[in-house]
Amino acid sequence: MAIKEPRRWRDNGWTARVIKNEDDDGWAVAMFKGREPEPALVGPWTMGRDKKNPKPLDVSAFNTLVKTANEVLRRHEQQLRAQLHKSVQLTVGEQRWEITLDIVPDEFEPYALLAAHPLHGGHVSIDGPVAERRVRPDFKLSPRSAADWIESDFGPAR
Template identity: 70%
Template sequence: MTDSSPATDPAADFSPDDAEVIQEPRLWHKDGWTARVIKNEDDDGWAVAMIKDGEPEPALVGPWTMGRDKKNPKPLDTSAFNTLVKTASEVLRRHEQQLHAQLHKRMSVETGEGDVEVTLDIVPDEYEPYALLSALDAFGERIAQVRVAPNFKLTKARAQAWAEGGFGRVE
């Protein structure tokens, strides 16, 4: 009989932070990233794929340098790996910024009570996506909030009309 309690199960103590460091000529794994040198499907060259732990797709795929023999890829090294991590991290950061910009809009409108910030936050739910249109006063306190369609277009004119209409239901 085998005891599989957490105290004796080696897999129970494993976390991604404990992952071993791999430093092979075509495969490096360190600090949550994996660099894998792969054969380029389009030609005789090589490519490198950078994959963040837990992600199904590479964050970055790019050409890789041929070695001295002009046949095999140049081996990965510390400098190259660090540069690839920095580049792949920047790609992910820009993607997140772009997604945030698509899902969150903000503008200011003038009302009789002062300036009001109108925000549109899209909730990309897989089954029932929607958006929240909100009005915030000068102190950041929410004055009103209504649920709108996820394809609602927030424009200055629509925000102003919503404010002038008393922040009621939006069609």
């Protein structure tokens, strides 16, 4: 249900709340996605003409806040993906390879999957990896560790 009040707007799965800034006399706006308990974005909010109360929310401001909050979430997801997925490409002998490391951040038993994908014409084989091995989540993937793994015929990775 849409809400369009001067200090609270809810629409399209987002809620904006204008709140008193605890650090000074100013105001802030917090953007919540769905029913998430923590805001996706908190930023300063403009004072109204009386220089005491906040400027009321309006459709233009709300749409801008939604766009900005979505961008913040998108960047956060990209950063998380970059932390959990690593890859290197290298040539060993006559074969070009892409070695991937995908970290599975399980709460109780985190691990990573090391996989070897042959490259043909610069593209990963559609047949999937030729080897896959479960490794420690802190495994350091580098061109040297990837080459060592390939040269050991995909034995235990070190």
